[in-house]
Amino acid sequence: MDFRFTEEIESLRSIVRKFIREEVEPYAMEIEENDKIPEHIIEKSKELGLFGLSIPEEYGGLGLDMVGKCGVFEELGKTHNGYTTLIGAHNGIGTVGIVELGNEYQKQKYLPKMASGEWIGAYALTEPSAGSNAANLKTTAVRKGDKYIINGSKHFITNAIDAHVFTVMAVTDPSKGPKGITSFIVEKDFPGFIIGNVEKKMGLRGSHSAELFFENLEVPVENVLGEEGEGYVNALKILANGRAGLAARNLGSAEKLLELSLEYTSEREQFGKPIIEIQAVQHMLAEMSIQIETLRSLVYRVAWMTDQKMRIVKEAAIAKYYGSEVYNKVADLAVQIHGGMGYVQDYPIERYYRDARITKIYEGTSEIQKNIIASELKRQLNRNKVHS
Amino acid sequence: MNIYVLLKRTFDTEERITISGGRINEDGAEFIINPYDEYAVEEAIQVRDEHGGEVTVVTVGGEDAEKQLRTALAMGADKAVLINIEDDLDVTDQYTTAKIIATYLGDKEPDLILAGNVAIDNGTGQVGPRVADLLGIPYITTITDLKIDGDKVTVVKDVEGDEETIETTLPLLVTAQQGLNEPRYPSLPGIMKAKKKPLDELELDDLDLDEDDVEAKTKTIEVFLPPAKSAGKVLEGELDDQVKELVSLLHNEAKVI
Ligand SMILES: Cc1cc2nc3c(=O)[nH]c(=O)nc-3n(C[C@H](O)[C@H](O)[C@H](O)COP(=O)(O)OP(=O)(O)OC[C@H]3O[C@@H](n4cnc5c(N)ncnc54)[C@H](O)[C@@H]3O)c2cc1C
Ligand SMILES: Cc1cc2nc3c(=O)[nH]c(=O)nc-3n(C[C@H](O)[C@H](O)[C@H](O)COP(=O)(O)OP(=O)(O)OC[C@H]3O[C@@H](n4cnc5c(N)ncnc54)[C@H](O)[C@@H]3O)c2cc1C
Numbered sequence: 001m002d003f004r005f006t007e008e009i010e011s012l013r014s015i016v017r018k019f020i021r022e023e024v025e026p027y028a029m030e031i032e033e034n035d036k037i038p039e040h041i042i043e044k045s046k047e048l049g050l051f052g053l054s055i056p057e058e059y060g061g062l063g064l065d066m067v068g069k070c071g072v073f074e075e076l077g078k079t080h081n082g083y084t085t086l087i088g089a090h091n092g093i094g095t096v097g098i099v100e101l102g103n104e105y106q107k108q109k110y111l112p113k114m115a116s117g118e119w120i121g122a123y124a125l126t127e128p129s130a131g132s133n134a135a136n137l138k139t140t141a142v143r144k145g146d147k148y149i150i151n152g153s154k155h156f157i158t159n160a161i162d163a164h165v166f167t168v169m170a171v172t173d174p175s176k177g178p179k180g181i182t183s184f185i186v187e188k189d190f191p192g193f194i195i196g197n198v199e200k201k202m203g204l205r206g207s208h209s210a211e212l213f214f215e216n217l218e219v220p221v222e223n224v225l226g227e228e229g230e231g232y233v234n235a236l237k238i239l240a241n242g243r244a245g246l247a248a249r250n251l252g253s254a255e256k257l258l259e260l261s262l263e264y265t266s267e268r269e270q271f272g273k274p275i276i277e278i279q280a281v282q283h284m285l286a287e288m289s290i291q292i293e294t295l296r297s298l299v300y301r302v303a304w305m306t307d308q309k310m311r312i313v314k315e316a317a318i319a320k321y322y323g324s325e326v327y328n329k330v331a332d333l334a335v336q337i338h339g340g341m342g343y344v345q346d347y348p349i350e351r352y353y354r355d356a357r358i359t360k361i362y363e364g365t366s367e368i369q370k371n372i373i374a375s376e377l378k379r380q381l382n383r384n385k386v387h388s
Numbered sequence: 389m390n391i392y393v394l395l396k397r398t399f400d401t402e403e404r405i406t407i408s409g410g411r412i413n414e415d416g417a418e419f420i421i422n423p424y425d426e427y428a429v430e431e432a433i434q435v436r437d438e439h440g441g442e443v444t445v446v447t448v449g450g451e452d453a454e455k456q457l458r459t460a461l462a463m464g465a466d467k468a469v470l471i472n473i474e475d476d477l478d479v480t481d482q483y484t485t486a487k488i489i490a491t492y493l494g495d496k497e498p499d500l501i502l503a504g505n506v507a508i509d510n511g512t513g514q515v516g517p518r519v520a521d522l523l524g525i526p527y528i529t530t531i532t533d534l535k536i537d538g539d540k541v542t543v544v545k546d547v548e549g550d551e552e553t554i555e556t557t558l559p560l561l562v563t564a565q566q567g568l569n570e571p572r573y574p575s576l577p578g579i580m581k582a583k584k585k586p587l588d589e590l591e592l593d594d595l596d597l598d599e600d601d602v603e604a605k606t607k608t609i610e611v612f613l614p615p616a617k618s619a620g621k622v623l624e625g626e627l628d629d630q631v632k633e634l635v636s637l638l639h640n641e642a643k644v645i
Contacts, residue, residue, distance in 0.1 A: 007455070007458075008579065008580065008583055011455070011458060011459065011462065011574075011579045011582075012576055012579050015459075015462075015573060015574055015576065015579065016576075018573070019573055044573075047573075047575065048573055048575055048576055049575045049576035049577045049578075050576065052576070052577065053576075057577075057580065060577075061577075062576055062577060062580055063580075072576075
């Protein structure tokens with residue numbers, strides 16, 4: 001067993017750490033204020049290569065394995081989560097579909113431009129009637145000659161405003177239920193593609209989620225991603241792949257909160273001494289550290305299992321669930337430790353507290369993760385019965 | 389063009405320096421490319437991109453310096469050379485380093501050598517000029533601009549805040565001052581590619597050098613931290629009186645006027 005990153009991944013992490021510290025973190029307050037990530041940050045992120053984390057080297061990306069990707073995501077979690085989400089959603093659900101399921105033509109056409117960041121990726125599954133019950137899609141796709149005609153709508157789609165390429169799930173055969181769903185690669189310039197309202201959110205400012213409307217949207221047949229009828233399985237595969245990555249981002253954010261809390265408690269004096277000398281405060285710091293270290297073990301074990309091509313359905317769901325629990329608990333403790341300063345916007349703490357909340361909801365709610373974990377447990381039980 | 393960059397691994401500027409057993413404590417410290425050498429690497433890459441050729445980064449040090457060499461390769465340098473003295477030498481100084489580098493470069497026919505103006509750790513600013521002297525080529529320190537046209541080189545040199553423009557010819561050694569350029573971040577794909585670029589490791593033997601040939605010319609008597617800063621003094625009272633008191637303090641206590 002070896003718990004160290006390779007030298008290469010260490011180098012990547014230290015460059016990303018430096019980049020975040022020098023080029024992103026100084027603008028965190030500005031992102032929050034303007035609800036916009038400054039163009040120079042996005043341009044420099046492209047130059048650095050941050051948009052190609054999960055794209056294979058032959059298509060211009062870094063081709064990182066899951067351990068490497070999580071290693072970088074952890075560093076990205078240590079700054080404004082709106083920025084983290086832009087990069088994270090692109091490298092996760094925004095590109096993974098094409099990387100894992102795309103054919104050679106699709107990879108050649110889309111991946112190089114997505115690796116450079118020229119084309120940003122998004123993932124469009126959720127609809128007003130299909131949230132946790134993702135199979136209940138109402139958007140339809142009907143084949144006409146060498147095109148599919150798509151009608152319907154999506155909502156809450158992250159990166160919708162900035163993205164060029166969308167992985168869209170739609171119903172091709174309503175009689176087949178989940179087996180009648182197909183995934184498509186849709187470009188924003190295709191006729192009939194309309195971006196609707198941008199949601200006003202509790203947090204994640206700078207990252208924009210919006211409605212999409214498809215009015216006789218024309219998609220060429222060569223843009224079917226994977227096989228017709230496998231869209232639901234594809235959608236779940238893409239989400240499953242993202243879970244370890246999201247947990248790694250949460251790990252980074254929790255670490256940042258502990259770092260800020262350590263700094264604050266060693267400077268803030270009450271009762272004639274720095275509050276870090278007070279045992280009740282020390283216990284809060286210790287609690288944060290316990291949560292962070294257990295999450296770290298989990299994240300990298302799941303990442304490693306992914307790279308070994310092991311079955312990770314249960315472990316990835318646990319990581320997604322636990323990562324968001326830890327982030328929320330640590331954020332709550334960080335607010336507590338900062339006292340009144342944890343509640344006002346002069347300090348970044350309340351921002352992390354708000355941004356943490358979405359992680360229990362998107363990419364599968366905590367309840368849905370528990371459903372997945374339980375169904376895997378039942379599956380294992382049945383298999384053991386068969387074998388005994 | 390045959391371009392060499394002299395590069396040193398140094399403490400991160402954000403590290404707090406502590407001393408134990410008469411030496412600077414390196415445990416757990418972060419290390420970086422000496423920031424002035426980073427300007428040198430950047431300039432070398434720009435010169436190569438404009439005029440062609442090859443950039444080789446050279447360092448004298450131990451195994452640990454490989455990381456900084458890889459970073460320079462990731463920025464865009466073509467080759468790296470680590471002259472590993474870990475096992476051979478305990479005590480070194482600027483003479484040692486310069487002698488080793490000059491010996492290595494002796495048969496390489498460099499057109500342009502770039503170094504940092506100073507290393508932020510020992511801050512002597514000697515290695516660059518010493519190497520040039522040993523090789524018998526001209527050198528210019530603290531440069532803020534470099535233009536090459538054929539054999540002719542035009543350099544702007546920082547002279548304590550003023551500028552001096554100098555014309556000279558290749559081969560040449562220059563040392564980089566802040567302001568020469570803005571060093572790029574090594575790109576992430578660059579880091580992945582750096583692994584495949586050549587990094588040669590040499591020892592004194594490979595350069596036909598003995599320990600005696602490069603023995604340090606200086607001796608370190610003591611290593612100590614600067615005295616802790618005492619709290620400042622805040623003057624109070626009428627403004628006129630404050631001014632008088634300030635002048636008298638500067639004159640009698642601080643003895644600066
Ligand atoms: C900021 C933001 C960004 C998003 N980005 C994207 C994106 O890029 N692409 C995309 O496709 N979607 C995106 N989403 C949608 C997100 O994935 C859904 O909001 C999420 O899956 C929950 O669906 P819902 O909102 O419809 O809630 P519902 O499914 O209505 O759930 C409501 C509550 O009921 C619970 N519940 C529902 N069913 C069950 C069950 N069977 N067992 C137990 N509990 C259950 C849920 O856990 C939850 O607590 C985003 C959402 C937000 C807010
Ligand atoms: C929105 C808002 C409205 C407010 N309104 C008012 C108001 O109207 N009037 C008013 O007077 N004040 C008001 N306050 C101030 C509020 O009462 C203080 O913020 C609160 O008492 C905590 O003090 P502090 O922020 O200085 O935190 P600190 O006292 O610095 O506490 C920081 C952390 O250390 C812990 N801690 C400190 N000392 C000990 C100890 N001895 N043992 C164990 N733990 C300790 C605290 O529990 C906390 O977790 C308001 C604050 C806010 C944010």
